[in-house]
Amino acid sequence: MDDEEADLREQIFHNNVREQIIFLLLFILLYLFSFMLIEKFRHRDSEDLLSSDEDEVKVYRISLWLCTFALAVSLGSALLLPVSIVSNEVLILYPNSYYVKWLNSSLIQGLWNHVFLFSNLSLFVFLPFAYLFSESTGFPGYRGLKGRVYETFIVLALLGVVMLGLAYVISAWLEGDRSSLDALLNLWTYLPFLYSCVSFVGVLMLLVFTPLGFVRLFGVVGGVLVKPQFLRDLNEEYNVHSCEKQTTQRRINNSLATGGSYISPEPMCPSRGDLSGLRNGALQAGLNEQLEKIDAKIKEVDNQRKTSPLQRNVAYPLAMLLLLALTTITVLMVLQNTLELLIGIKALPLSTRQFTLGIASLSKLGWAGATLEAFLILYLHAASLTGLATPMSMLRVLPRARQTPLTRIIALCAVLLAHSTAQPLLVKILGITNFDLLGEFGRIEWLGNFKLVLLYNAIFAATVTFCLVSEFTASVRRELYNRFKWLTDVFVMQENLHLSKIVSPIARLSTERTVTAEKTDPNHDKIKKNI
Structure with a gap:
């Protein structure tokens, strides 16, 4: 019996050590x-500017x-x-595979x-400490980092008192039984509540930016991939823009030499960016701006020329x-999840049971449906980030x-952390997957509010739906507006032409009568001589 207990304790110990090693390796990779991501964006000259002060x-x-x-x-939360x-x-x-035995529910x-x-620590401790520490000047009378550390900890403690007091007031307003003195002294209960408030704000943020991101993704993909070019001669367009660039360059040289107008060579289309009224520096600035636009067009057309027809005509549509x-x-x-919530088939996303891994598939389609759910979750994350970037x-x-x-990096990390920690809640609220929220994620109380979730x-x-319909019908609506405007212009021109045909004979007849009257008037010659 003692040997079995010893073997059991040894197995539990080895399992725990293996899990901690896996956690450490995963965290090192994410770190x-x-x-590398922060190194790409941070200001490289910061340490050089501060090198005089260690x-x-x-x-x-x-x-x-x-x-x-x-x-x-x-990143780990996402x-x-x-x-x-x-x-x-x-x-x-692979239930009996030796290579996946380490993958278990624990x-x-x-x-x-x-x-x-770590999300709680990062949101409420590490990121505020990083910002306050970078902005601190230190208490007088302390040398080195000691004064700045003391100042940061004191300001952070005061900020923590304010946040805990705010959490106590909100919880007392929502639920009166939490307003006792014992609840006020039990500080650990407020961290999950604060995290619940932050996650609720994050979910509301995702409600705004995810639909916008769905629309923006079409534009992003269209900017990365080359669109199909039907009924267009790219070589001819490239030659036209090249000639236009040479003409603009000659005008710039003429303006630099004479300081006058850019009439040489004379523009063929004065209505497009007419610069004839400008001189000297203003003229050169306008011509340089035109040259930059032409260079951008040449680069775009050249990129389209170099892209293979297969990529243009297949990759972009796919x-x-x-x-x-x-x-x-x-x-x-989402519509199916809404109907199931109304009927009562599906429960609210508040998790109350322990989930065991590897018992049953999460999708009716098996591994294919589960793979689709994983792709949809990543797609939602990408769409929300794209909408947030707008x-x-x-x-x-x-x-x-x-x-x-550095201060902007700290703020962006806080926004990304609130965004990514709200992502599992968004997916569970929308019913994208049946995987239960584990740990403290499944105990967030507002997930049990039926009206809010519905x-x-x-x-x-x-x-x-509105964003997609608006995006895909925008070109049609724009074309209809242009056609209606064109028809209106044509109608106005026809009316003006019709009126001119009526008015012209009348004006010509009145002119002829005036001339005839002048000729027949005997005093006409005397008046003309006096004049």
């Missing part, structure tokens, strides 16, 4: 990828490491649900718990059809290669 360099590096840690956690779905199907396909459960813990198919499947699954580009806060300061599904389906 290295996050570090403390500043240390502060910058510590803040950068904390940002990298938070970004690695956000991949958590697809990896869990694929792991379940792998265990079903490992996946541990991954969910670690991601939830990519568009794939995006349309994935979006349509997503909308149909307002960021308008506000000019998108990261730029080797030009992004309203979210309805709004998401309606918004995505």
Whole structure:
């Protein structure tokens, strides 16, 4: 009996060690990828500018490491649900394989718990500490980093008190039984509640940006791939733009030599960017702007010429059809989930049971359906990130290669972390997969609100449908407007021509009568001589 207990304890110990080693290896991979990603965008001259002060360099590096840690956690949170779905199907396909024995429910459960813990630490501790530490100046009387560390911890503690007080007020407003003094002193209960509030804000953010991202993805793919060019001679267009570039260059040279107008050579189409009224610097600036536009057109047409016909005529239509198919499947699954919630067939996404990996497939289509669910989850994530980039580009806060300061990196890491940690909740609310949310993710209380979940599904389906219909009918509506405007212009021209045909004979007749009257008037010659 003692030997069996010893063997059992030894097996539990080895399993625990194996799981921790796997967690460490996965985190190292995510951390290295996050570090390379931040290195691509961060301002490279920051450490050179701070090299005169060794403390500043240390502060910058510590803040950068904390940002990298938070970004690695956000990547792990984004991949958590697809990896869990694929792991379940792998265990079903190969239940007795020696190579997948390490993949079990305990490992996946541990991954969910670690991601939830590190997400809380990154959101409420590491990222605020990184920002405050980078902006701190230090208390007077302390040398080195000690004064800056003390200042950061004190400000962070004050900020924590404010956040906990705010969480206490909100929880007391929502549920009166939490307003006791014991609940106020039990600080650990507020971290999941704060995380629940942050995840709710993240889910609302995804409700806005994911439908927008579906539409934006079509434009992104259209910008990456070359569109089919039917009924166009690319070589002729390239030659036309090349001649236009040479003409513009001669005009620039003439303007630099004389400082006058660019009449030589004379423009064939003055209505398009007429610069005849400009002189000297203004004229040269306008001509240089025209030259830049022509260079962009030449580059675009040259890229289209060099692309193979197979890529133009096959890759682009297939990519568009794939995006349309994935979006349509997503909308149909959301509509099905909404109907099942109304009828009562499907339960709310609040998880109350323990999920065991490798027992049954999550999809009625088997591994093919589970693979489709994993792709849809990644597609939703890509669409929401694309939609999130749209307002960021308008506000000019998108990261730029080797030009992004540290404070902006910290803010972007916080946004990405809130976005990625809300992604499993979004997928579960929309009914994309039947995989239960494990750990503390499945205990978020607002997931059990029927009206909220139903309203979210309805709004998401309606918004995505409206965005898709608006996107695909935009060209048709634009063409109809142009045709209607053309018909209106033609009608106006015909009316003006008709009026001119009526008015011209009348004017000619009145002129002839005036001339005749002048000739027959006997005083006409006297008046003319006096004049």
